[in-house]
Amino acid sequence: QSALTQPASVSGSPRQSITISCTGTSSDVDDYNYVSWYQQHPGKAPKLMIYDVNKRPSGISNRFSGSKSGNTASLTISGLQAEDEADYYCSSYISSSTHVVFGGGTKLTVL
């Protein structure tokens, strides 16, 4: 299974908003509401930011929001802060023997 498609990099200034896209197919993103987003700082384990397309785990800032339209999911970060600079990965359930597929990752730079 091919990975979900994410932009390699995005950037924004403090207090701005950015959106990271995650494009899949009819076998994954389009067909299931099981999209998750992770934040990963260098040398650290990934951290769950969004699950089931648009739900936030306890303790995650409401500056992070998720959405989906067709085969493309999106993560929006509002009010950018320096500590948001990290790699971001999407994942989705996929209807095959491979149950989960990740995106290639997006490096967010806060200017």
Place this chain on the structure above:
Amino acid sequence: QVQLVQSGAEVKRPGASVKVSCKASGYTFNGYYIHWVRQAPGQGLEWMGRINPNSGGTNYAQKFQGRVTMTGDTSINTAYVELSTLRSDDTAIYYCARGIYYDNIGLLRWGQGTLVTVSS
């Protein structure tokens, strides 16, 4: 608190096998799938598979089928992943993770990672 503690770093020769453990604490081990995800140096995340500790049932990513085995020991709340016929491109950090609820793929809790280096 919920914790997943993994075994230490490994160095293996090409063609060998490696087995990584993941000890769970702070929650009902049988109540959540354990997933295994790996990350090669400088690369992205790659899902390897998952195990239901209650039933022992597994789902493996197509890429790893025939080369990976995931098991669990409910008596000591520990999950294992074994990867055989290692190649240099298996060099990666291997993570275990638990979903936010039973079989959800939103992975809330992660182990600290285990570096596996494959080198001759």
